[in-house]
Amino acid sequence: MKTTEPLKKACQNYEExxxxxxxxxxxxxxxxxxxxxxxxxxxxxxxxxxxxxLLPRMTPTETLPQSxxxxxxxxxxxxxxxxxxxxxxxxxxxxxxxxxxxxxxxTAAVAILAIALVMGKGKLTSFIDRPSATLPQEVLADDNQLxxxxxxxxxxxxxxxxxxxxxxxxxxxxxxxxxKSEPALA
Amino acid sequence: xxxxxxxxxxxxxxxxxxxxxxLAASDEWRHLSPKEKDTxxxxxxxxxxxxxxxxxHLREEWNRFQRLPxxxxxxxxxxxxxxxxxxxx
Numbered sequence: 162m163k164t165t166e167p168l169k170k171a172c173q174n175y176e177e178x179x180x181x182x183x184x185x186x187x188x189x190x191x192x193x194x195x196x197x198x199x200x201x202x203x204x205x206x207x208x209x210x211x212x213x214x215l216l217p218r219m220t221p222t223e224t225l226p227q228s229x230x231x232x233x234x235x236x237x238x239x240x241x242x243x244x245x246x247x248x249x250x251x252x253x254x255x256x257x258x259x260x261x262x263x264x265x266x267x268t269a270a271v272a273i274l275a276i277a278l279v280m281g282k283g284k285l286t287s288f289i290d291r292p293s294a295t296l297p298q299e300v301l302a303d304d305n306q307l308x309x310x311x312x313x314x315x316x317x318x319x320x321x322x323x324x325x326x327x328x329x330x331x332x333x334x335x336x337x338x339x340x341k342s343e344p345a346l347a
Numbered sequence: 348x349x350x351x352x353x354x355x356x357x358x359x360x361x362x363x364x365x366x367x368x369x370l371a372a373s374d375e376w377r378h379l380s381p382k383e384k385d386t387x388x389x390x391x392x393x394x395x396x397x398x399x400x401x402x403x404h405l406r407e408e409w410n411r412f413q414r415l416p417x418x419x420x421x422x423x424x425x426x427x428x429x430x431x432x433x434x435x436x
Contacts, residue, residue, distance in 0.1 A: 250421060317405070
């Protein structure tokens with residue numbers, strides 16, 4: 162259970178120096194100063210002992226074989242070459258063109274688009290005809306409703322049309338049951 | 348890779364938003380002539396402003412019309428178109 166014990170507290174002024182002392186990264190003067198302090202201070206002694214005990218476990222050093230680094234280098238070069246190849250296919254597409262050709266083509270394309278928009282205004286609007294601007298989805302998706310709205314004008318004068326029709330032809334059996342006195346809409 | 352996926356996703360969403368209503372429209376709508384589409388739009392607009400009793404009346408007329416035999420429906424449509432042409436002339 163010793164491994165789960167928290168790190169003991171060192172003197173606040175020495176904490177940083179003690180870590181550097183552990184790694185051997187402070188100057189000779191600082192080192193001497195820390196060592197003098199360690200003789201007198203039990204807390205800092207336990208702190209440095211804890212560092213010696215815990216830090217090697219936290220940073221296990223693994224030395225990788227040279228073959229790994231050789232493969233790593235080779236793999237990196239291969240991936241970079243692949244990436245370069247992938248990025249440059251479209252550049253190669255335009256590579257034969259002279260540098261002024263690309264902006265020239267761009268300008269020509271914009272000009273053609275502008276002319277097409279101006280000349281073919283009516284056709285373009287019918288091409289990108291968006292019914293939803295005025296009609297809800299349920300009408301657009303329902304054939305019955307579409308037919309209803311298409312026939313609305315006729316429905317308004319249906320009785321009148323039927324009267325004319327009845328005048329010329331014999332009444333149909335289905336017509337006999339319907340009311341004749343429905344008012345036409347204004 | 349992530350950038351490419353995001354770009355494709357954004358482009359698809361944009362296209363879907365643009366084409367969604369057109370895709371949702373029925374075949375019948377797509378086969379209507381521009382003039383007929385205008386008629387449907389105009390009539391729908393008019394329908395929205397109609398009083399409820401007129402709407403009911405038109406619904407009844409529609410149901411009645413639907414119950415008529417096909418040949419009579421065609422005849423009535425034909426008569427209506429003739430009448431409209433006469434009025435326009």
